[in-house]
Amino acid sequence: xxxxxxxxxxxxxxxxxxxxxxxxxxxxxxxxxxxxxxxxxxxxxxxxxxxxxxxxxxxxxxxxxxxxxxxxxxxxxxxxxxxxxxxxxxxxxxxxxxxxxxxxxxxxxxxxxxxxxxxxxxxxxxxxxxxxxxxxxxxxxxxxxxxxxxxxxxxxxxxxxxxxxxxxxxxxxxxxxxxxxxxxxxxxxxxxxxxxxxxxxxxxxxxxxxxxxxxxxxxxxxxxxxxxxxxxxxxxxxxxxxxxxxxxxxxxxxxxxxxxxxxxxxxxxxxxxxxxxxxxxxxxxxxxxxxxxxxxxxxxxxxxxxxxxxxxxxxxxxxxxxxxxxxxxx
Numbered sequence: 001x002x003x004x005x006x007x008x009x010x011x012x013x014x015x016x017x018x019x020x021x022x023x024x025x026x027x028x029x030x031x032x033x034x035x036x037x038x039x040x041x042x043x044x045x046x047x048x049x050x051x052x053x054x055x056x057x058x059x060x061x062x063x064x065x066x067x068x069x070x071x072x073x074x075x076x077x078x079x080x081x082x083x084x085x086x087x088x089x090x091x092x093x094x095x096x097x098x099x100x101x102x103x104x105x106x107x108x109x110x111x112x113x114x115x116x117x118x119x120x121x122x123x124x125x126x127x128x129x130x131x132x133x134x135x136x137x138x139x140x141x142x143x144x145x146x147x148x149x150x151x152x153x154x155x156x157x158x159x160x161x162x163x164x165x166x167x168x169x170x171x172x173x174x175x176x177x178x179x180x181x182x183x184x185x186x187x188x189x190x191x192x193x194x195x196x197x198x199x200x201x202x203x204x205x206x207x208x209x210x211x212x213x214x215x216x217x218x219x220x221x222x223x224x225x226x227x228x229x230x231x232x233x234x235x236x237x238x239x240x241x242x243x244x245x246x247x248x249x250x251x252x253x254x255x256x257x258x259x260x261x262x263x264x265x266x267x268x269x270x271x272x273x274x275x276x277x278x279x280x281x282x283x284x285x286x287x288x289x290x291x292x293x294x295x296x297x298x299x300x301x302x303x304x305x306x307x308x309x310x311x312x313x314x315x316x317x318x319x320x321x322x323x324x325x326x327x328x329x330x
Contacts, residue, residue, distance in 0.1 A: 031222045044189070050161045051193030053120075056168035057092070059311040060191060061228065062199040064220075066212025068178040071233040072202045073097065074281050075271075076175040077106040079200075081286040082304040084130040089170040092123060093132035094160055096187065097177040098153045099146045101136035108284025112137055120165040133164050150182035157186045161194075171311075178212070180219040188223050197311050198226035200268070203259075204234050205251035210259050217263060227265055228310050231303060232256035235270035238295045248273055266310075269303040272296050 012026070013019040020026070021035035029035075054060070063079070065072040076093065084091045095103035104110045104124075112124045114137045123131035135146060135156060148156075166172065177183055187196075199220055203213040213230070220227050232255055237246045253259075260267040274294045280287040287294060 035222070046158050046162055046190060047193045050158075050190050053162055054166065054172070054191075054194040057166060057172045057194070058169065058315070059171045059197045060174070060194065061171065061197055061307070061311070062174045062176060062187060062225070063202065064176055064184070064199045064216050065178050065202045066180075066214070066216040067203070067209045068100075070178075070202050070204045070209055071271075072178070073102045073106055073175050074277065075200075075202050075231060075233060076173055077103060077281070078277075078287060078300060079304060079307070080107075080130055080132075080171075080173055081288055082300060083171050083173075083308075084127060085288065087129060089129060090168060091130045092166050092169045092172045093130070094164075094172060094174045095132065095134035095136065096157050096160065096183050097175055098135050098148060098156060098183060100177065101134045101139075101146075103132060103134045103175055104136040105284060106281045107132055110136070110142065110284065114138060117165060120163040122165055131166070133160055153182050154186035157183060158190055161190050180216060184219065185223075188225060196225060197314055198228040200228050200307065201230045202233055203230065203256050204249050205232055205255035206249040207253045209249075210253065210256065213256075213259070214263070217265065228307055229266035229268035230256050230260045231268045232270040234273040237273045240274065240276060240291075240294075243295075245272070266306075268306050269299050271299055271303070 012029070013023055021032045026032045026035065063072055063076040073095075080091050080093045083089055093103060093107065095101050097103075104112065107126050109124050109126055109132060114124065114133070115122045121133065123133045124137060125131045136142075139146070174187065176187070201213060201216055201220075203209050217227065219225075234249060235251075235255070237248045238244070239246070251258075255270075257267050257270070259265075272295050274287075274291070274296050276291045276294060277287045277296060280290050288297060288300075291297070
């Protein structure tokens, strides 16, 4: 059955239908433009190939932001580091910010190369239980620009999902570029068979960032992508020496907390701004290990716990649904 977005008109064909955005029922629907632009699943066999390739990945999480510069890649990297602190977990990070691949630098893997094996591309390992893949590993120089049109970006994402030998993972975190464009639509399409647990949306407190985040939330709803929650980054500045708190980006409209409340979305937490975190990113280190006294550490751990609880609860719910379905069949 095709995915039907919220507030859909009567007789809506669904987002994955070939008729999405094209039939009479779609006329006047606010979702019409985005539905008609979503690549349709139909004959693309890559969807099934990706489902099989990622069958050993328990949880898949997209990290989104409406606006650039809100710390989305920093959040992704340290969500990975935090999850990997449990040595029993296997974590993967996929960087699909094709034109601005910053994850290799942030994760301390800059200059590494990707190796080809019989089972596909081997991801680069940052530590024994933390691996990653990025287009940054495929560039001839760190200063090379990626000047690609949408189709080539989508093809690269397909290749990352289908051809990288992720093996068995507990979490695959996907770092995306800002906005709601080709990369996001490609992920929704190609992961439709494998399933996505949901998205974590990162913002900063000021209204100019929240405006774009509202668009990101609208995108998630129109494409039936679950939202795990919203994180407010750089909510205030805490001096590393005197520990005095100062507001850098005034939340003139109430910040992410108020926005989440108004939109009925889960608020995961407010991360303070600490210049030592930026330094850790530049040096490719984990701030959990380098600056454990940072006020951001305890907040971040609480956010991670909420994300893990969400994914665990979702998995149990799906298992329960499967069990009920099997009972009905028997």
